[in-house]
Amino acid sequence: MSIDVESKLLIVDDLPENLLALEALIRGPGRTVYRATSAEEALALLLDHEFALAILDVQMPGMNGFELAELMRGTERTRHIPIIFVSAAGRELNYAFRGYESGAVDFLHKPLDPHAVTSKVTVFVDLHRHRKALGQEMEKLAAAHHKQKELVEQLRQAQRKLEHAVRMRDDFMSMVSHELRTPLNTLYLETQLRQMHLSKGKLESFAPDRLPAMIERDQRQIRNMVRLIDDMLDVTRMRRDALSIQPQPVDLAALARAVVEGLRQQAEAAGSMIALEAPGELRGVWDEFRIEQVLTNLLTNALRYGRGKPVEMMVSEAGGIARITVRDQGIGIAPEDQERIFEQFERTDDSRKHASGLGLGLYITRKIVGLHNGRVEVQSTPGQGALFRVELPLQADAKTATQARA
Amino acid sequence: MNVLIVDDNVAAADLLQELLTLQDHTARCAYTAQQALDAAAAEHFDAALIDLTLPDFPGSEVARRLRSATGEAHPKLLVAISGFSVEDAAGAGARALFDHHLQKPIDIAELTAILSSAPH
Numbered sequence: 001m002s003i004d005v006e007s008k009l010l011i012v013d014d015l016p017e018n019l020l021a022l023e024a025l026i027r028g029p030g031r032t033v034y035r036a037t038s039a040e041e042a043l044a045l046l047l048d049h050e051f052a053l054a055i056l057d058v059q060m061p062g063m064n065g066f067e068l069a070e071l072m073r074g075t076e077r078t079r080h081i082p083i084i085f086v087s088a089a090g091r092e093l094n095y096a097f098r099g100y101e102s103g104a105v106d107f108l109h110k111p112l113d114p115h116a117v118t119s120k121v122t123v124f125v126d127l128h129r130h131r132k133a134l135g136q137e138m139e140k141l142a143a144a145h146h147k148q149k150e151l152v153e154q155l156r157q158a159q160r161k162l163e164h165a166v167r168m169r170d171d172f173m174s175m176v177s178h179e180l181r182t183p184l185n186t187l188y189l190e191t192q193l194r195q196m197h198l199s200k201g202k203l204e205s206f207a208p209d210r211l212p213a214m215i216e217r218d219q220r221q222i223r224n225m226v227r228l229i230d231d232m233l234d235v236t237r238m239r240r241d242a243l244s245i246q247p248q249p250v251d252l253a254a255l256a257r258a259v260v261e262g263l264r265q266q267a268e269a270a271g272s273m274i275a276l277e278a279p280g281e282l283r284g285v286w287d288e289f290r291i292e293q294v295l296t297n298l299l300t301n302a303l304r305y306g307r308g309k310p311v312e313m314m315v316s317e318a319g320g321i322a323r324i325t326v327r328d329q330g331i332g333i334a335p336e337d338q339e340r341i342f343e344q345f346e347r348t349d350d351s352r353k354h355a356s357g358l359g360l361g362l363y364i365t366r367k368i369v370g371l372h373n374g375r376v377e378v379q380s381t382p383g384q385g386a387l388f389r390v391e392l393p394l395q396a397d398a399k400t401a402t403q404a405r406a
Numbered sequence: 407m408n409v410l411i412v413d414d415n416v417a418a419a420d421l422l423q424e425l426l427t428l429q430d431h432t433a434r435c436a437y438t439a440q441q442a443l444d445a446a447a448a449e450h451f452d453a454a455l456i457d458l459t460l461p462d463f464p465g466s467e468v469a470r471r472l473r474s475a476t477g478e479a480h481p482k483l484l485v486a487i488s489g490f491s492v493e494d495a496a497g498a499g500a501r502a503l504f505d506h507h508l509q510k511p512i513d514i515a516e517l518t519a520i521l522s523s524a525p526h
Contacts, residue, residue, distance in 0.1 A: 174490065177489070178488075178489035178490050179489065180489075181489035181509070181510035181511060182415060182418075182489055182510065184510065184511045185415075185418055185489075185510035185511040185512055186415065186417050186418045186421065187511070188511035188512070188513075189418060189421035189422060189425065189511070189512065189514075190421060192425060192513075192514045193421055193424055193425050193428070196425065196428050196429075196514075197428075200428065217417070
């Protein structure tokens with residue numbers, strides 16, 4: 001145990017020459033001696049310092065040594081300071097000091113015996129140093145214990161986060177594989193049917209006029225699977241904040257026309273059609289591939305939830321902002337769900353029963369629009385369709401998802 | 407056998423119907439849970455293939471309603487179809503409602519084996 005502790009000693013006597021003589025006897029390394037020539041002065045010092053020992057002259061004008069000792073015993077801060085009274089031998093011994101029982105008290109008699117003084121003082125100073133050092137060790141131990149508890153709590157939190165992340169990943173993998181199995185099932189059933197047709201010699205299924213539709217069906221399933229895998233990878237990138245955009249000059253009007261044309265067959269299959277209203281040209285600087293993804297996501301949703309009714313897309317520009325709206329006349333979105341639909345798929349239990357798709361399209365859409373410093377919002381009344389509006393500044397700065405978040 | 411196919415994926419249901427027909431079964435498609443219950447009430451089926459994810463209510467609920475209080479089912483043979491594995495697809499209670507569980511993509515040979523193992 002380290003006992004590198006400073007011990008402060010208080011000596012109180014109304015005669016300065018007594019103080020000087022006493023100080024000469026008791027000073028030493030690791031000790032600081034404070035002198036007071038009155039009880040009042042001593043009390044002031046007691047307020048400012050923590051003393052290892054107080055040596056009080058009993059006979060002082062004004063407040064005497066016993067009265068000062070009683071005051072010290074009456075205050076929590078000074079109650080435990082050991083006291084040595086200095087008295088003229090034989091005269092004040094009949095004084096009963098009432099605080100005697102509450103702490104270390106000793107007596108020295110005048111004339112002072114230097115050996116008695118130094119040995120008594122050394123006993124109390126050593127006691128104080130040991131007690132003090134022990135206290136410091138206890139504090140260190142308590143601090144170490146506290147720190148350890150904090151570390152354990154941090155570890156527990158990290159563990160909970162990890163477990164949550166692993167669970168999320170498992171749920172996600174489960175969802176992805178489930179969603180992949182749907183187009184895969186259709187494709188596999190097609191091939192098994194063809195195999196059966198072949199084995200039974202039913203070659204009319206492979207007649208030239210039936211082949212284009214067959215190829216289109218297969219391609220649709222394959223496109224579905226590719227899109228699922230792309231979405232999955234995009235979300236993985238977004239989770240790592242690693243999705244970036246590469247803005248290039250783009251004609252948004254031409255891009256919109258191309259996307260609508262690409263979805264023509266899908267619209268027909270849904271018994272719907274997409275009407276596009278766009279200027280001849282709308283030039284801006286965006287990541288063309290990502291904006292195409294946004295248009296495709298919004299239109300695919302409109303077809304999927306549009307109850308086969310026509311879908312309208314409008315592209316326009318005003319005040320340096322490009323505006324894209326997609327309106328359907330489908331089932332609509334309840335007000336309480338209108339914010340949630342932009343969140344990434346998190347809880348699976350309920351959605352497993354009801355949702356088709358991964359529930360990532362709008363999450364990806366909002367991320368991409370955000371990376372372009374734009375915004376996306378929805379207006380809908382259940383049963384009366386939905387209107388999605390995307391606003392994009394004409395000039396997008398290249399940035400990563402991390403920057404966009406800040 | 408007369409088989410009821412319950413799947414909201416119209417293409418997959420129709421393909422399955424065609425495949426079963428080619429194997430000398432008869433089959434009818436229902437694209438919603440309600441359609442399935444209506445069909446089962448109107449017609450006798452030997453087996454029902456039920457996708458667990460349906461738009462109006464879950465496939466397990468269809469199976470529950472097809473089973474009487476004594477646990478006997480009409481149709482007699484209930485096969486669950488899902489994109490999830492049998493462990494992930496439903497709780498033990500829902501699993502017990504089905505005689506078999508097929509995970510997509512469906513292998514016709516496997517389905518045929520299940521159908522032919524059923525008591526007629």
